[in-house]
Amino acid sequence: MSLVTALVRSAFLVNAVYADSSRAYGLTPQQGKLLCVLMPQPLGMTELGELLGLAKSSLTGLVDRMMQRGLVRREPDPRDGRAVRVGLTDEGAVLAREFYDETCRRVEDLPAGLSGPEREQLAALLARVVLDNKVPEVFLGPENGF
Numbered sequence: 001m002s003l004v005t006a007l008v009r010s011a012f013l014v015n016a017v018y019a020d021s022s023r024a025y026g027l028t029p030q031q032g033k034l035l036c037v038l039m040p041q042p043l044g045m046t047e048l049g050e051l052l053g054l055a056k057s058s059l060t061g062l063v064d065r066m067m068q069r070g071l072v073r074r075e076p077d078p079r080d081g082r083a084v085r086v087g088l089t090d091e092g093a094v095l096a097r098e099f100y101d102e103t104c105r106r107v108e109d110l111p112a113g114l115s116g117p118e119r120e121q122l123a124a125l126l127a128r129v130v131l132d133n134k135v136p137e138v139f140l141g142p143e144n145g146f
């Protein structure tokens with residue numbers, strides 16, 4: 001299998017696990033990503049749009065739907081009185097943690113056929129690819145406490 005094929009198929013594999021995990025929690029994949037992105041701190045709408053790759057109207061609809069479910073809230077941005085930030089509610093924080101932990105467990109199971117050293121080597125190589133391409137920190141690992 002070529003490198004391109006392996007990377008693309010790996011992305012599809014991780015996306016499928018993410019979608020399955022989202023469904024198990026009654027979420028869409030975008031809703032699950034929003035919860036995970038907000039775990040460390042509330043973020044502004046512009047930051048969220050950039051991190052999630054969503055247009056303003058799509059992001060607004062996503063946030064509105066999550067607010068209706070009681071999972072996120074809008075709050076004033078202390079640095080800019082005209083702007084708002086989106087943060088997790090208490091209920092949203094609990095769901096985010098459960099969803100995050102389960103998704104990490106499922107993704108961690110993907111390379112189950114690799115030995116410990118092979119898993120470490122894979123992680124190191126993928127980390128270099130991610131860092132070299134300045135991928136935003138959308139989903140931090142369990143090792144970061146998120």
